[in-house]
Each structure stands twice: as structure tokens, then as C-alpha cells.
Amino acid sequence: xxxxxxxxxxxxxxxxxxxxxxxxxxxxxxxxxxxxxxxxxxxxxxxxxxxxxxxxxxxxxxxxxxxxxxxxxxxxxxxxxxxxxxxxxxxxxxxxxxxxxxxxxxxxxxxxxxxxxxxxxxxxxxxxxxxxxxxxxxxxxxxxxxxxxxxxxxxxxxxxxxxxxxxxxxxxxxxxxxxxxxxxxxxxxxxxxxxxxxxxxxxxxxxxxxxxxxxxxxxxxxxxxxxxxxxxxxxxxxxxxxxxxxxxxxxx
Amino acid sequence: xxxxxxxxxxxxxxxxxxxxxxxxxxxxxxxxxxxxxxxxxxxxxxxxxxxxxxxxxxxxxxxxxxxxxxxxxxxxxxxxxxxxxxxxxxxxxxxxxxxxxxxxxxxxxxxxxxxxxxxxxxxxxxxxxxxxxxxxxxxxxxxxxxxxxxxxxxxxxxxxxxxxxxxxxxxxxxxxxxxxxxxxxxxxxxxxxxxxxxxxxxxxxxxxxxxxxxxxxxxxxxxxxxxxxxxxxxxxxxxxxxxxxxxxxxxxxxxxxxxxxxxxxxxxxxxxxxxxxxxxxxxxxxxxxxxxxxxxxxxxxxxxxxxxxxxxxxxxxxxxxxxxxxxxxx
Amino acid sequence: xxxxxxxxxxxxxxxxxxxxxxxxxxxxxxxxxxxxxxxxxxxxxxxxxxxxxxxxxxxxxxxxxxxxxxxxxxxxxxxxxxxxxxxxxxxxxxxxxxxxxxxxxxxxxxxxxxxxxxxxxxxxxxxxxxxxxxxxxxxxxxxxxxxxxxxxxxxxxxxxxxxxxxxxxxxxxxxxxxxxxxxxxxxxxxxxxxxxxxxxxxxxxxxxxxxxxxxxxxxxxxxxxxxxxxxxxxxxxxxxxxxxxxxxxxxxxxxxxxxxxxxxxxx
Numbered sequence: 151x152x153x154x155x156x157x158x159x160x161x162x163x164x165x166x167x168x169x170x171x172x173x174x175x176x177x178x179x180x181x182x183x184x185x186x187x188x189x190x191x192x193x194x195x196x197x198x199x200x201x202x203x204x205x206x207x208x209x210x211x212x213x214x215x216x217x218x219x220x221x222x223x224x225x226x227x228x229x230x231x232x233x234x235x236x237x238x239x240x241x242x243x244x245x246x247x248x249x250x251x252x253x254x255x256x257x258x259x260x261x262x263x264x265x266x267x268x269x270x271x272x273x274x275x276x277x278x279x280x281x282x283x284x285x286x287x288x289x290x291x292x293x294x295x296x297x298x299x300x301x302x303x304x305x306x307x308x309x310x311x312x313x314x315x316x317x318x319x320x321x322x323x324x325x326x327x328x329x330x331x332x333x334x335x336x337x338x339x340x341x342x343x344x345x346x347x348x349x350x351x352x353x354x355x356x357x358x359x360x361x362x363x364x365x366x367x368x369x370x371x372x373x374x375x376x377x378x379x380x381x382x383x384x385x386x387x388x389x390x391x392x393x394x395x396x397x398x399x400x401x402x
Numbered sequence: 403x404x405x406x407x408x409x410x411x412x413x414x415x416x417x418x419x420x421x422x423x424x425x426x427x428x429x430x431x432x433x434x435x436x437x438x439x440x441x442x443x444x445x446x447x448x449x450x451x452x453x454x455x456x457x458x459x460x461x462x463x464x465x466x467x468x469x470x471x472x473x474x475x476x477x478x479x480x481x482x483x484x485x486x487x488x489x490x491x492x493x494x495x496x497x498x499x500x501x502x503x504x505x506x507x508x509x510x511x512x513x514x515x516x517x518x519x520x521x522x523x524x525x526x527x528x529x530x531x532x533x534x535x536x537x538x539x540x541x542x543x544x545x546x547x548x549x550x551x552x553x554x555x556x557x558x559x560x561x562x563x564x565x566x567x568x569x570x571x572x573x574x575x576x577x578x579x580x581x582x583x584x585x586x587x588x589x590x591x592x593x594x595x596x597x598x599x600x601x602x603x604x605x606x607x608x609x610x611x612x613x614x615x616x617x618x619x620x621x622x623x624x625x626x627x628x629x630x631x632x633x634x635x636x637x638x639x640x641x642x643x644x645x646x647x648x649x650x651x652x653x654x655x656x657x658x659x660x661x662x663x664x665x666x667x668x669x670x671x672x673x674x675x676x677x678x679x680x681x682x683x684x685x686x687x688x689x690x691x692x693x694x695x696x697x698x699x700x701x702x703x704x705x706x707x708x709x710x711x712x713x714x715x716x717x718x719x720x721x722x723x724x725x726x727x728x729x730x731x732x
Numbered sequence: 733x734x735x736x737x738x739x740x741x742x743x744x745x746x747x748x749x750x751x752x753x754x755x756x757x758x759x760x761x762x763x764x765x766x767x768x769x770x771x772x773x774x775x776x777x778x779x780x781x782x783x784x785x786x787x788x789x790x791x792x793x794x795x796x797x798x799x800x801x802x803x804x805x806x807x808x809x810x811x812x813x814x815x816x817x818x819x820x821x822x823x824x825x826x827x828x829x830x831x832x833x834x835x836x837x838x839x840x841x842x843x844x845x846x847x848x849x850x851x852x853x854x855x856x857x858x859x860x861x862x863x864x865x866x867x868x869x870x871x872x873x874x875x876x877x878x879x880x881x882x883x884x885x886x887x888x889x890x891x892x893x894x895x896x897x898x899x900x901x902x903x904x905x906x907x908x909x910x911x912x913x914x915x916x917x918x919x920x921x922x923x924x925x926x927x928x929x930x931x932x933x934x935x936x937x938x939x940x941x942x943x944x945x946x947x948x949x950x951x952x953x954x955x956x957x958x959x960x961x962x963x964x965x966x967x968x969x970x971x972x973x974x975x976x977x978x979x980x981x982x983x984x985x986x987x988x989x990x991x992x993x994x995x996x997x998x999x
Binding site: 180260263264267268269271272274275276277278283 | 797820851898
Binding site for chain 1: 405408409411412415416418419420422423426427429430456
């Protein structure tokens with residue numbers, strides 16, 4: 151009973167945090183510097199790791215596809231396979247997971263520290279709602295940066311697949327055929343679905359991380375616990391949301 | 403890190419992202435945000451197959467526009483094509499739905515006409531239904547059953563020769579007359595199948611890396627063509643026999659010719675058998691490539707049908723009948 | 733300095749009083765503060781004293797509106813602090829025990845955050861106001877440093893300077909002299925007294941520092957184990973006959989008969 155209560159409390163807390171933060175949306179132009187800073191932290195500095203990861207995901211997809219398809223001489227389909235898996239599923243999900251690990255943990259740690267060392271209380275006594283300057287810029291930043299990260303992940307992953315498909319001994323698929331496969335099978339709609347998914351995942355990762363961070367009570371020990379909690383909840387949320395968002399998108 | 407520098411980086415990064423999305427959108431090119439430039443032509447088909455908006459329109463293999471819309475107009479499928487403004491299509495050109503890959507995209511192929519006047523905005527283009535593999539295999543089955551009935555009749559007529567001299571002439575004459583239309587139709591059908599297979603060659607070739615399987619598929623096409631050619635010979639042979647009989651040449655002469663006829667018949671059936679064998683051999687390779695399961699099952703069913711009829715043809719043995727007749731005489 | 737303030741067209745500040753009525757607080761049904769009522773007059777330095785764990789800081793958090801009481805009301809300048817809009821209408825600052833400085837910002841930005849967020853001044857005025865607050869606490873050299881580079885005493889002074897920039901009518905201090913060496917503690921005490929002299933701000937100080945309470949306070953409240961024992965002027969408090977108060981203010985160190993071995997020892 152207490153567990154259920156806990157979950158519901160989290161759920162409600164996240165919703166309230168979301169509503170409260172966006173209630174301060176009119177203040178956004180006044181804090182554009184903070185927004186840029188968050189865009190920089192969330193988007194720009196996360197890009198290298200997204201690039202590396204998606205490159206290797208694309209490579210390994212091509213490798214696996216090549217290995218499995220050689221039995222039926224279907225190497226020509228590697229492009230389609232890599233392209234579609236990345237666009238529809240792997241690019242958004244892996245980017246969101248990276249985001250949870252790299253940015254979500256940092257945010258929850260930062261906000262938990264601020265909460266534990268009473269910086270958040272200080273903001274409240276200064277009549278500065280923490281949601282306005284701590285949460286809103288981050289939420290807007292992720293909405294701006296997530297599509298950029300995801301489309302990069304797509305393209306870099308495709309490239310990784312192409313390089314592997316061309317150079318591995320038992321595949322040796324010409325890049326033109328590979329990209330032709332992508333072009334024939336991947337529709338812009340697939341990319342768009344992926345971007346929508348990524349946007350939703352990213353938003354919730356940041357929102358949950360902020361919520362967990364701001365909810366921290368107690369001593370410095372709790373900061374670590376909050377980071378763990380934020381990352382675990384984010385990961386679960388990504389995969390659960392993935393199912394529902396994907397099936398919802400299929401209906402449109 | 404200076405703030406201005408970061409602002410510039412973030413700005414650049416964001417613009418880069420937008421540019422990438424734009425590039426992807428453009429290169430995947432099934433966009434509906436912007437209408438393509440050009441004039442519109444409508445094409446009505448009984449069956450649009452898997453044609454959908456965004457598919458290409460090609461003339462002599464060159465992309466000249468795209469399908470902007472597909473809709474149902476009084477039970478027929480209508481595709482609205484947007485053609486690049488600088489491309490002119492003669493009025494009597496014919497459009498058909500073609501396949502760019504077994505599982506891949508369909509496209510509209512336009513066969514260039516010879517008319518002096520070109521199509522205008524909003525005009526309707528003539529169309530021709532296209533055989534796809536399903537249809538092709540179904541036709542093979544059809545043909546074989548027709549050939550079968552024809553052979554049955556011939557063998558009955560030939561059987562009559564051996565014990566009733568008087569009946570021969572009228573019987574054979576009757577058979578040929580009755581079956582002339584039938585044969586003609588069979589012939590046309592065979593041609594169609596062979597064209598369909600030939601058109602498919604390109605498609606299949608791209609899908610099949612296994613040379614042997616590819617060769618065997620090419621072989622199918624050739625065999626069907628041979629069958630068609632032989633069937634034609636058969637018809638002329640029979641006509642000759644009847645003519646000779648009419649001009650008073652003896653039944654013996656007719657029966658000498660009969661051997662050639664028998665040969666022709668044998669060859670047709672052999673060819674068709676070959677088709678079936680090769681299709682069966684190709685089945686493995688092809689079948690595994692067909693990710694679309696229904697298509698795979700359809701294909702299998704069709705193949706089985708074709709095989710059954712061709713097998714049946716062999717068993718019932720009109721050739722043996724002809725052969726026995728010939729042997730009995732010599 | 734007073735002259736300066738007038739010349740700079742400083743906003744006229746009026747002091748405000750506060751009233752705590754029948755205030756109780758319990759956490760998970762464990763009472764921390766029981767039925768406390770007291771009143772702080774405008775412009776007064778009011779010190780709440782008590783041993784550690786007596787609930788002083790908890791009381792202060794409630795006055796600042798960071799938590800809601802289990803029972804009772806806190807009225808500041810005639811407005812209930814439980815109403816969300818009250819805090820917007822009030823000008824009140826809380827100096828946290830550990831400073832609660834924003835670690836990600838320089839000292840200057842720490843001070844400038846409040847006026848910037850509320851769009852109070854233009855850039856030049858803002859700079860002037862912040863620098864003056866820093867000068868008041870002899871911190872002008874620390875403007876560009878980050879809180880992590882500061883000593884404990886400096887951090888406390890920055891926290892006070894940050895409160896000062898807000899130009900509050902009521903400043904709440906949470907243990908302003910704890911963890912400081914005696915000289916620094918004396919400096920802080922002087923600063924608190926000076927701020928009242930200069931700006932006439934009402935100060936509510938929570939501390940267990942005897943020097944602070946008995947030198948600059950107008951009135952002192954003694955809080956022990958959640959109960960308010962006495963509220964009086966420092967002079968009267970010193971003469972108190974209450975044994976607990978006496979022991980708290982003038983603990984006799986008796987090695988032969990140590991406090992923690994006494995039967996009625998409880999603290």
C-alpha cells in the first residue's frame with residue numbers, strides 16, 4: 151500500500167512540477183542565457199558520446215544483419231534493416247538512455263545538492279521559484295536539443311553501418327546499394343516517428359531527474375541515492391513509454 | 403568558456419541539426435509538405451497494386467515525376483501523377499504499374515507514344531494492366547489446363563485413326579477447328595507470361611545474388627517462350643495436315659506429318675515441365691527472400707498449381723497416345 | 733554610510749513586526765515545538781536562544797515560510813505567512829546557517845541573483861548596490877570568487893550581504909556565529925547591530941551564542957525542548973531564577989560531579 155502510494159506521489163509530483171514549470175514559460179525570454187547554457191550542457195556536450203555510441207550501434211547492426219542475411223544471400227537488405235532499426239527504435243531509445251545516464255544523473259545530482267545544502271530553500275526565500283530557473287530552462291533546452299541529437303544519431307549510425315557493410319569480408323556491400331536500401335525503405339515518416347519518440351523520452355528523463363533531485367531530503371548521502379533513483383526511474387520510463395508511444399504512433 | 407562562444411556553439415549546433423533533418427527529409431523524398439512542381443495527369447487502373455503517394459513516375463526508366471495521390475473513382479483506382487514541367491508526354495502514351503523490387507516500391511512506368519500532341523494538365527492517360535508474378539503463375543496454370551484438353555482431344559482423334567479410317571478426316575478437322583481459338587488464346591497467354599517473366603528478370607536479378615537461381619529464372623522465361631513458339635508450330639502443323647487432307651492427300655501422308663506434330667507436342671510439354679521444375683528449384687531462394695509472407699504463400703500455391711497441372715499433363719500422356727499411334731503405323 | 737544611502741535614493745524601508753500565535757509543530761507525530769506564542773516588534777533585534785535540538789531552526793524555517801506549521805499561525809506585518817502571496821508582498825531575507833550560497837555562481841552573481849530575477853535595477857545600479865553590500869561586509873575583494881574558495885566566516889558574511897542586497901524589512905539569521913572563531917563571531921555580531929542602526933531592519937536571530945544575545949539583543953527568548961521558557965530583556969534574562977535558564981547561560985563546569993552523570997540530566 152505504501153509502495154503504491156509512493157508511486158502515485160511520484161507520478162503526481164512529476165505532473166505538478168511539469169505544470170508549474172511551464173506556468174513560468176513567459177519568463178523564458180528573460181532567462182535566455184540560462185537556456186543557452188542548458189542547451190550547451192544538454193545538447194552540445196552530449197553530442198560526442200551520442201556520436202560514438204550511434205556509430206557503433208550502426209556498425210554492429212550492419213555486422214549482425216550481414217551475418218544473418220548471408221545465409222539467404224540477402225545482403226542488399228542491410229541498408230534497409232540498419233536504416234529502419236535506427237530511425238524507428240534505436241536512435242531515439244539509445245539517445246534517451248545516454249541522456250539519462252549523462253545528463254539526467256548530472257541534473258538530479260546538481261538539484262539534490264542544491265536541495266540538501268538549502269540552496270533551493272534560499273531561492274524560495276528570495277521569491278524565486280526553483281521551477282522557474284532550475285527546471286523550465288532545462289525542459290525547454292531538451293525539447294530543442296533532442297531532435298538534433300537524434301537525427302545526428304541516425305545519420306552517424308547509418309554511416310557506421312555503411313562503413314562496416316562495405317569493408318567486412320563476408321558482407322562487402324557496395325555503399326550505393328546500402329544507401330539505396332535506406333532510401334527505398336526508410337520513409338521520412340519513420341524518421342519523424344523516431345524524433346517524436348526521442349522528444350517525449352528526453353522530456354520525461356529531464357522532468358523526472360529534476361523531480362527526483364528537488365525531492366531529495368536529508369544529508370549528503372541522499373544525493374547519491376537520488377542520482378541512482380533518477381537514472382533507474384528514467385530507464386524504466388523510457389522503455390515503458392517506448393512501447394506505448396510506438397503503438398500510439400502506429401495508429402496515426 | 404566565454405558565454406558568447408557557447409551561444410555561438412549552441413546556435414550552430416541547433417542549425418546543424420535542423421539542416422540534417424532537412425537533408426534527410428529531402429533525400430528520403432516522400433515529402434508531402436511541399437507540392438512538387440509540374441502538371442498533373444490522372445491514370446485509372448483496375449488495380450493499383452501497392453502504389454502509394456510518393457512513388458516515382460518513370461519514362462524509359464528516367465524519373466519524370468511522382469504519384470501525388472491515390473483514390474478510388476467508381477470502383478477503379480485512380481493515381482494522380484505530377485509530372486515535371488519540362489517533360490512532355492505524347493497523348494497516346496500508356497501507363498502501367500511496375501515493380502521496382504519484389505518487396506520494394508511500385509512505380510508508374512510510362513510507355514512513350516508516337517502522337518504529335520502532348521498531354522495537358524488534368525488529362526487522363528491510357529493505362530494497361532500489368533501482370534505481376536501472381537498473375538503470371540496463375541496464367542501458366544491456365545494455359546496448361548487448356549493445352550491438356552486440347553491434347554486429350556487430339557489423342558482421341560488419333561486413337562480413332564487406328565480403327566476407323568472414315569472418321570479420321572472429319573475428326574481431326576473438327577478438333578483443329580474447335581481448338582483454333584483455344585490455341586490462339588493459349589499462345590497469347592504464353593507470350594504474356596514470358597513478357598512478365600522477362601520484365602521480372604531485372605527485379606529478380608537484383609534480389610538474387612545466387613547465379614544459379616538467377617540462371618534458372620532466366621531459363622523459365624526462355625522455356626515459356628519456347629513453349630509459345632512450339633505451340634505456334636503445332637497450330638501451323640495441324641493446319642497443314644487439314645489442308646493436305648482437304649486437297650486429297652492420303653491419310654498416310656497425314657500420319658507422316660503426325661510425327662512432326664507429335665514432336666511439337668512433346669516439346670511443348672517438355673518446356674512447360676521445365677518451367678515447373680525450374681520454378682520449383684527457384685522456390686527455395688526466392689521464397690526465403692520474400693519477407694512478405696502472404697506473397698510467399700501465394701507464390702507457393704501458384705507453383706504447386708502449375709506443377710500439378712503439368713504433372714497431370716505428363717501422366718495422362720497425350721504424347722504417348724500420339725507416339726503409340728505413330729508407332730502402330732510404322 | 734547613512735548619508736550615502738539617502739543620496740543614492742534608497743527605497744524608504746519601514747520595519748515590520750511579526751507575531752507567532754499558538755505555534756506547534758510535530759514530525760511524524762513527534763512534537764518538536766509546543767504551543768509557542770511570541771511577538772517581535774518592528775526594528776527590534778530579537779534573539780531566540782536554546783540548546784542544540786531545541787527546535788530553534790525549525791521555528792525559523794516556519795517564519796520564512798519554508799514549512800507549514802501543524803498548528804497555529806505566523807503573522808508578519810499583519811499577513812499570514814501561510815498565504816502564498818504574503819511572501820511576494822513582504823521583503824524578508826533568511827541568512828542560512830551554512831550560508832546556502834549558490835555554489836555554481838560567483839559571489840557577485842550570488843548577490844545579484846535576487847535583483848536580476850526580479851528586474852529591480854539597471855545594470856549600473858545593480859553593480860553599485862551589490863558592491864556596496866559587499867563593502868558593508870568588507871568583501872569587495874571576494875566578488876569574483878566562488879563560494880567554494882571562501883572560508884567559513886566569509887561565507888557567512890556573503891550570506892548576510894546577499895540578504896542585504898534584497899533590502900529586506902525583516903532579516904532572519906540562523907546561527908550566524910556558529911563555527912566561527914571569536915573575532916569573526918564578534919565581527920558578525922557587530923554587523924547585525926550595525927544593520928539595524930543603519931537601516932532599522934527588524935532582526936530575528938536564532939543562536940546559542942551568549943555574547944550575541946546579551947550584547948545586542950533588545951529581547952531574548954529561551955527555547956528548550958520545544959517549550960518557550962522565558963521572553964525578556966537581556967538584563968532580566970541574566971537575573972532569571974529559572975534553574976534551566978541559569979544553567980544554560982552560565983554552565984558551571986564541575987569535574988567532580990559531571991552533568992551527564994546526574995539523574996535528572998536530559999538534554
